[in-house]
Amino acid sequence: MSAHEQFTDDLALYALGSLEGVERQTLETHLQNCASCRRELELLRGDTSLLALTTAGPKPPARSRQRLMSAIANEPRLPAVVATRTPERRSWWPMLGWLPNLGWIAAAAAVIVCIGLLRQNSNLRQSVASLQAQFTDQGAKLDQTTQIVATLLDPEATKIELVAVGNKPQPRGKAIYQRRNRNLIFFASNLPALPAEKIYELWLFPANGGAPIAAGLFKPDARGGATIVNPPLPQGVAAKNFVVTLEPESGSHESPRGTPVIVGIGE
Amino acid sequence: MKIGVPSAAPNAITSDLALVTAIRSGDQSAMAALYDRYSSIVYAVALRVLQDTGAAEDVLQDIFMQLWRHPGAFDASRGNMAAWLAVIARHRAIDALRRRRPENDIADVIVSVEPDFASDADRSRAMEKVRGALNTMPPPQKSALEMAYFEGLTHSEIAEKTGEPLGTIKTRIRTGLLSLRKVLAT
Numbered sequence: 001m002s003a004h005e006q007f008t009d010d011l012a013l014y015a016l017g018s019l020e021g022v023e024r025q026t027l028e029t030h031l032q033n034c035a036s037c038r039r040e041l042e043l044l045r046g047d048t049s050l051l052a053l054t055t056a057g058p059k060p061p062a063r064s065r066q067r068l069m070s071a072i073a074n075e076p077r078l079p080a081v082v083a084t085r086t087p088e089r090r091s092w093w094p095m096l097g098w099l100p101n102l103g104w105i106a107a108a109a110a111v112i113v114c115i116g117l118l119r120q121n122s123n124l125r126q127s128v129a130s131l132q133a134q135f136t137d138q139g140a141k142l143d144q145t146t147q148i149v150a151t152l153l154d155p156e157a158t159k160i161e162l163v164a165v166g167n168k169p170q171p172r173g174k175a176i177y178q179r180r181n182r183n184l185i186f187f188a189s190n191l192p193a194l195p196a197e198k199i200y201e202l203w204l205f206p207a208n209g210g211a212p213i214a215a216g217l218f219k220p221d222a223r224g225g226a227t228i229v230n231p232p233l234p235q236g237v238a239a240k241n242f243v244v245t246l247e248p249e250s251g252s253h254e255s256p257r258g259t260p261v262i263v264g265i266g267e
Numbered sequence: 268m269k270i271g272v273p274s275a276a277p278n279a280i281t282s283d284l285a286l287v288t289a290i291r292s293g294d295q296s297a298m299a300a301l302y303d304r305y306s307s308i309v310y311a312v313a314l315r316v317l318q319d320t321g322a323a324e325d326v327l328q329d330i331f332m333q334l335w336r337h338p339g340a341f342d343a344s345r346g347n348m349a350a351w352l353a354v355i356a357r358h359r360a361i362d363a364l365r366r367r368r369p370e371n372d373i374a375d376v377i378v379s380v381e382p383d384f385a386s387d388a389d390r391s392r393a394m395e396k397v398r399g400a401l402n403t404m405p406p407p408q409k410s411a412l413e414m415a416y417f418e419g420l421t422h423s424e425i426a427e428k429t430g431e432p433l434g435t436i437k438t439r440i441r442t443g444l445l446s447l448r449k450v451l452a453t
Contacts, residue, residue: 008441009434009437009438009440009441010437011441012437012440012441012444012445013415013421013422013437013440013441015444016415016416016440017358017361017419018415018419018420018421018422018425018440019421019422020421020422020423043448044444045354046350046448047444047445047447047448048354048357048416048444049350049351049353049354050394050397050447050448050451051401051412051413051416051417051447052308052312052350052353052354052356052357052416053308053349053350053353053394053397054394054397054398054401055308055311055312055315055353056311057307057310057311057314057315058310058311058314059306059307059310060306060307060309060310060323060324060327061320061324063324064306064310064324064327064328065299065302065303065306067324067328068298068302068327068328068331068332069295069298069299071328071332072295072298072332072335073295075332075335075336
């Protein structure tokens with residue numbers, strides 16, 4: 001049995017998606033009641049796929065495969081919803097035969113989808129809770145670090161150095177240097193008050209025996225304390241030693257000219 | 268007589284089903300295998316329609332992502348994977364061409380197919396016959412068919428573009444499609 005004669009041309013256009021307007025609406029109405037035209041439409045769709053399959057061209061670029069695999073690796077799977085349609089119910093358009101079961105099908109699908117969404121929701125909640133815990137932990141660590149640094153650098157903080165009983169406090173310094181990131185923290189204490197038109201200067205002595213590198217000018221506070229944090233330094237210089245010298249007020253910069261005040265003794 | 272779209276060999280169909288089953292369980296290597304098998308078909312169709320490699324890649328990505336998300340959308344009892352993907356690729360590419368939202372979910376695309384061929388080689392020979400039929404088709408008929416299929420034009424637009432009556436365009440398209448079907452029956 002073939003399709004109804006008056007719809008044969010329109011069925012071909014409909015299979016191609018080229019039918020429009022009233023003709024499309026009329027055909028769709030007819031299809032709801034005509035199994036033979038529905039069958040002919042499926043065959044016509046098969047015919048259109050022949051056109052697609054005869055298409056030849058270049059292969060997709062390799063990046064498309066990489067893009068897809070990255071995307072599926074990053075995308076959580078939705079629960080599978082298995083279609084349970086019978087052959088007569090497989091089609092593009094709603095058919096009359098579906099209607100009595102449509103409610104049950106929709107309800108079953110909704111239940112399956114809801115179960116899936118609930119599972120997904122649960123997984124997402126666990127992920128969010130885990131991320132929140134990590135965030136809180138990181139935040140607490142950051143707060144702690146910030147407080148430590150703020151305490152060390154606060155000029156108002158009380159800084160008292162303890163020495164052996166009976167000993168007179170001596171000028172001291174401690175340099176903590178991280179070559180990889182060029183981080184340098186330097187603390188000094190008990191430095192003598194600066195003479196007029198003089199300043200202290202910190203020097204980094206490279207391990208390769210190169211010329212000393214100026215690592216900052218500083219003036220001590222009333223207790224002889226001073227701090228230098230991350231002065232500008234060249235990349236990747238290994239330090240052999242640090243020295244503080246007393247220099248003219250403008251500093252020496254190129255090489256130490258003044259008297260060494262404190263000298264590193266190594267680790 | 269019922270004439271369908273040529274399908275892959277039975278063992279290939281089994282492999283497709285096995286891959287789809289593995290994809291259902293989240294097997295990424297199965298997805299890669301399916302992509303390697305059919306990405307050329309999908310990309311060729313999309314590129315033919317869109318004439319733009321970037322846009323064709325987007326369609327390729329979209330279709331395989333949809334398959335990853337909804338592997339149950341493929342129903343092997345009514346169509347082989349190659350034909351199904353080719354039709355979906357054409358739909359998606361036309362949608363992209365017209366910058367509109369997809370009109371059909373992939374699970375709604377049914378292509379009537381019978382496993383008429385015993386091997387991929389048989390399928391290749393059949394495709395050659397179809398290509399031959401296209402090449403021997405009267406140029407106005409072939410042109411109307413291709414404008415409708417690869418350019419996504421409506422029959423009114425084709426009639427306007429060619430200056431032919433609407434009824435002539437309709438008949439050319441239908442008889443053109445039927446001639447493709449007939450060439451496989453001979």
